[in-house]
Amino acid sequence: MGIFDKIKNVESGMEKKKTNPIEIFNSLNHKMGYEYLRDIQATFLKEWYLSREERDVVGIANTGSGKTLIGLLMLYSKMNEGIGPVVYLCPDNQLVEQVVMEAEFHGIPVTQIRRESPDSRQEMPIDFINSQAILITTFEKMYNGHSIFGVTETGNREIQDIGALLIDDAHTCIKKARKQSSFLIPKDHDMYKEILDLFERDLESQGSGVFHAIKKGEKTVARLVPYWSYQNKIKVLKKIIEKNDVQENFYMYIPFNLIFDYLEKSNCYISGDGIEITPLQLPLDKIPSFFKAKHRFVLSATFNNMPELITELGISKDACLHPINIKKESAVGERLIIAPKRYSSELTNNDMKSLIKLYWEKKGYNIVILVPNIRKAQIWEKEGALIVDKENICDAVNKLKNGNNNFMVLINRYDGIDLWGNMCHLLILDGLPKGKSIRDIAVAHMRSESPLTKATTAQTIEQGLGRSVRSGSDYCVTLLLDDNLLNFISNNNNRKYFSETTRAQLDLGISLSMDFFKEKRNLIEAKNEIVGTINLVLDRNPDWISYYKTITEQYLERYTTVSNEESLILAQDEYIVLSYYKSNKISDAVNIIREKFIANGNLVDSDIGWYFQLAAQIMNRFDETEANNLQVKAKELNSNLLIPRFPDYSKKTKNKTVQAMNVKKWIVVYSTGTDLKIAIDSILSKLLYVPNADSNIFEDAIKKLGDFLGYTSSRPEQERNDGPDNLWVSENNSFIIECKNQGTSQLLPRKDMEQVLHSLVWYQNYFLDQGNISGIIFRKSNILAKNCHAGENIYSVNQEKLDSLKTNVSNFSAALCEKSPNEWTISDIEKLLRQNYLLENQFIQNFTVNFK
Known part of the structure; x- marks a missing residue:
């Protein structure tokens, strides 16, 4: 037999590799108990196989539906097709290990990046390069300034051509991509002071109050450096950065290769805690393995904020518009969401803390609390909860896995931790999630009214809600304790940003509490009702399980899909x-x-x-x-954006409003009178004359109170670095408001009176049509210092009048609770305003006094 005969015989004996993922699955050597695909997995894979030639594919698969196996089979199919190496990208090492374990259950060939010795550099596995195994690694391993996959124009590593990549938990990976593309400079580094000094005058010109908060180290305050100042000083900034690009400065050294070429087209954000310099658009082209991959698959449990896949990762619009989304509610699990204040407005957080601790101390349940900041965490720590941070997270997770009677609080960890099974059946959300990065905080301020910001917040809340329900058989009770969190969820305009499943669970929670609240039961009855409801879930009452499934299915049938x-x-x-x-x-x-x-x-x-x-x-x-x-x-x-370098000083026309009509617009965003009352009580609770209190919180509450009462309400000093703290404008009146809630002296100092006089002049210079103008100072006392004299039409809201105002507003909101917000007419609202002396022409007479 000649050589050509031998070659022909080998070729004819070679079996063509399978590319159909279901056929691949059926051919694998599975471990016992893992021999079958679930229906939802098979349906998903069939749909994907029909669109397998598309470069970008987005898939939505509920937690617990077998998303990991789906992804592995998609990549195995493309690897068998012969398009080149394939890689599965995870948000963290914990998920890497889970994916590797899943592959082992099914006999899928996978590999990882290893070091041959501690001193050697990491190298690409040869079985990955030869398309013999799927590489499992983290997203950050591919996307960083010193990537082992290669970075354009650095020459440190050979560029790896990728046939297909899959991103698991895409939105977490987006955050990691942004982080890897940014210079993040902590406050304790010398660079922080250098850069802050460089832009000091520019920041102060945008608002002296905010600038001083940053100087004091306020972590929650972050602002954008004006782009014209940033562009003018870019050469100086580059010198500061270049001299710190050393390996010891890890947060400068790693992203340097990605961002430095795009530094001129970047933004600089400064907070009291650090500085973030980040490009307007992620430099995806710097990582060709991602940017030029032949196929990119994106999987996640939820996509509340789908546009982010396009703007940040460059995923195609069509892939996002037509995702593979196989709905099967039985794969979601059971989640009862309770807002205790919906049962009784008298229920306080302290009441609920005592109740929650019973399930820990007496019944031995694992209880996990998610909070947005350290301040909230420390409150729970005083109740006996363990604060979990990056230092003890692994130990905490192991304790939850292997035992009961754990009481833990996690700070800003709304994603990335899976609390399945008995790890947690009682979850607490105490606080509205805030952006993790300095950029997130600053952008959220500038785009506070944007649907994009609200979708991002909803997505984070939904991720938090999903921490403890990780499979179709899982169950959990989730308590919402924070007023700001409840106000966001209760707002009808925000409901569309949640998935249909979460909306159904939220609506179920409302239905359980609505009738109870209307019956005006007492505090003890409210507690008993909440405990009884929680116990139905935790005790796995069969009638409850059936009721839950029936009602949530009914809600889901009512919803219509909104096109994005x-x-x-x-x-x-x-x-x-x-x-x-x-x-x-x-x-x-x-x-x-x-x-x-x-x-x-x-x-x-x-x-x-x-x-x-x-x-x-x-x-x-x-x-x-x-x-x-x-x-x-x-x-x-948008008053929250940058103050122009050369503002327009022409006089403006006052935005006149009809008070009762504006109240109507304000209240109809709430589904129930209960949620409306909770929102108002939350505002009133922040109106306190207390030394060392946060003046920003008080001023924000005055702004929101003005909105509720039907005024055009604003904060000129914050928005324009000029004018009063607050401004309420109505059809015939304008109230120029200065807030001195921190004042400790009984005597009003001269500088406070001069401030309101300045603001009155500002108003007269700023507006064309002025109407009736009154200056109002919110301060505990209305007694003047000897060298202080009250101007004409300047009034005081002292302690007595503040209490009176809060009482009347509370009575007004209580009256509005008597029926659904949609049922109120404008004339009825006006009547209620008049009865509570809250009409614009009643305000000065009833809620202010003269200075003396």
Whole structure:
């Protein structure tokens, strides 16, 4: 037999590799108990196989539905197809180990990046390079400035060509991509002071109060450095960064190769805790293994904020618009969400803490609390809870896995921790999630009214709610304790940002409490009702289980799917804008902003303002005058954006409002009178004359109270670095308000009176039509210092009058609770306002006194 005969015989004997993922599964050598695909997995894989030629595929698979195996089979199929190496990207090492274990259960060939010795550098596994095994690693292993997959123009590593990659838990990976592309400088590093000093005057010009809060070290306050100042001082900033690009400065050394070339097209955010310098668009092109991968698959349990996949990772609009989403509610598990205050407004957090501790101390349950900050965590620590942080997280998880009677509080960990089975059947959410990064905090302030911000918040809440229900057989009771959290969830305008399953669970919780609240039961009865409901879930009462399934299915049948096509189109347009800017196609970038965003009649004003500011930033290097004009328009539409370098000093027309009509608009965002009452009580609870209290919280509460009472309410000093703390404007009256809630002296100092006099002048200079103008000082005492004299039409809301105002507002909100917010007419609301002396022409007479 000749050589050609031998080759022919080998070729004819070679079996073609399978590419159908279900056929692949059936051919594997599974461990006992893992021989079958679930229906939801098979359905998902069949749908994917039909679209397997698409470059980008987005898949939504509920927690517990077998998402990991789905992803492994997708990659195995592409590897058998012969398109090149394939990689499964996880958000953390914990999930890497879980994926490897899942692969072992089914005999799927996988590999990991290892070191041959402690002193050697990591190398790519040869079976991965030869497409003989799926590489399992973290997203950050691929996406960082010293990536083992190679970084453009560095030469440290060979660029790896990737046939297919899969991103698991995509939104967590997006945060990691942003972090790896940013310089994050902590306050205790010398660079912090250098950069803060560099931009000190620029920040102070945006608001002296905020600037001093940053100087004092306030972690929750973060602001954007004005882009014109950043661009003008970029050479000095680069020198500061270059001299600190040493391996010891880990947070500078690692991202340097990704961001430095794009430093001029970046933003700088400064808080009291640190500095974040990050590009407008992630430099994905620096990591060709990701940017040029032949196929990119994205899997997650929820996609409340789908546009982020486009703007941050460059995933195609069509993939996001048509995700593979196999719905099977039985894979979700059982989650009862209870808001205790919906049962009785008299229930305090202390009442609930005592109740919760009974399940820990007496019944031995594992209880986990999620909080947004250390302050909240320390409150729970005093109750006996263990604070869990990055230092003890592994030990804490093991304790939850292997035992009972654990009481733990986690800070800002709404994702990344799986509390399955008996690890946690009682979960507490105490606080509205806040952005983790300095950029997140600053952007959330500037875009507070944006659907994007609300979708991000909803997504974080939903991730938190899902920590303790990780499979179809899992169950949990979740208690919502924080008023701000409850107000967000109760707002009808925010409900659309939650998944249908979560909405059904929220609606079930409302239905259980609504009738009880209306019956006006006492505090003890409310506690007993809550305990009884919790016990039905924890004791696995069969009638409850049947009731839960029936009611949630009924809710799900009522919901209609809301198309997100427009938001995805805008996300794609934004990605194109930033790509043009990165390539110095300035006119093209600004033209798209004008055509697609500024002229878009469906965007809220605050978002149009945001895109005006983006256009101004892009334009600034080439036409500073036009950039300033754009920034002026941005500020007019969104008061939280940057104050222009050269503001428009022309007088404005006062925005007159009809009070009762505005109250109606305010209350109809709530589904029930109960939620409305909780929202108002939350505002009133922050109106306290207390030394050392946070003045920002008081001023924000005055702003929200003005909104509720039907005024056009604003905070000029915060928004414009000029004018009063607060401004309430109505049809015929304008109240110029200064807040001195921290005042300890009985005597009003001269400087406080001068401040309100200055604000009155500011108002007269700022507005054309002025009407009746009154100055109001919120302060405990209305007695003047000897060298202080009250001006005309300047009044005091002292302790007595503040108490009176809070009582009347509380009575007004209680009356509104008597029926559904939608049922109130404007004339009825006006009547209630009059009965409680809350009409604009009644305010001064009933809730202020003269100074003496």
